[in-house]
Amino acid sequence: MAQREIARFSSGSGHAVGVALGWGADGEPLLVSSGDDGWEVCRWDIRTGDRVWCDGEGMSGCNSMALVPLSGGGVLLAVGTEDGIEWWNALTGQRRPGWIWEDRTIWDVSVGELPDGRPILLGAGHDGVMYRWDPVTGELLGTSPAGVGGGSTMAVGFVPSPDGAGLVVSGDEAGRISRWNAVDGCQVGEPILGHGSKVRILQGLFAAETHLFVSCDQQGELKRWNAVTGAQVGPAIDTGTDVYGLATASVGGMGVLFTAGADDTVRVWDSDTGESIGFSLRGTVVSALTQPDGTALLATSTAQGEIVVHACSLPAL
Incomplete structure (x- = not known):
């Protein structure tokens, strides 16, 4: 991702x-x-x-x-x-x-x-x-x-x-x-x-x-x-x-699950299989929003109080 x-x-x-x-x-x-x-x-x-x-x-x-x-x-x-x-x-x-x-x-x-x-x-x-x-x-x-x-x-x-x-x-x-x-x-x-x-x-x-x-x-x-x-x-x-x-979204038609917690790291999981997706960001709190174009917005808050907004997508084949 x-x-x-x-x-x-x-x-x-x-x-x-x-x-x-x-x-x-x-x-x-x-x-x-x-x-x-x-x-x-x-x-x-x-x-x-x-x-x-x-x-x-x-x-x-x-x-x-x-x-x-x-x-x-x-x-x-x-x-x-x-x-x-x-x-x-x-x-x-x-x-x-x-x-x-x-x-x-x-x-x-x-x-x-x-x-x-x-x-x-x-x-x-x-x-x-x-x-x-x-x-x-x-x-x-x-x-x-x-x-x-x-x-x-x-x-x-x-x-x-x-x-x-x-x-x-x-x-x-x-x-x-x-x-x-x-x-x-x-x-x-x-x-x-x-x-x-x-x-x-x-x-x-x-x-x-x-x-x-x-x-x-x-x-x-x-x-x-x-x-x-x-x-x-x-x-x-x-x-x-x-x-x-914890937040859920659809990215490129794939259901994904974002988690964030005590180690100030956001991780991503495949909703269907439960397998980890090789992707991580800083963040203690997370929210996601699926967009009409198949991408997802991801908002995180870090342990230092920063708010960061990301656009997430699947790489083109």
């Missing part, structure tokens, strides 16, 4: 910040960041590295964030905090104070799509619950039953499928993975004992086989799963480090 650096700039922080890529209303890539101390969220111009907007009002710790595309071209930024969910207009930086949900600590947030095309925001709660919000209104649509014996829900993800009937997956601190119907929140099948330590990250995969997702535990072990059957796909992947960020 080949990569070309597009931009490199300082986030203004002396340590790694969260990064997320998405599509703006004008069809241009959108890049936002958040500090783990919760004191600010920012949008950046990918081409120049300038701040488009920054909100420094502060939150009670930023645990996770997600960009939510809306019909009509709008984009929301949802942030999971120690006290719940906060929202911004991702394009303008306007805060949505009336939408703040302040009931529980939310460790992770993710975006899914209902069968009718409407977006849905998913949350992993400290109370062992998986939450579902309507991002158009900010309304809480429902929750899963509280976990039994699993403790906190640490990660949540959405697994798309060609027929539009995707599934929600959540992982808890006991290493269990549960599957849920995105529409009504009902559990699908029995929980999977996925890992020997807490599940930290869940992501749907770009892969030849549908309904696949990947999980990551506290030791940086990755496993791929079929969301419909609950069966593990292929052997586990040992990343060799604690993983802090």
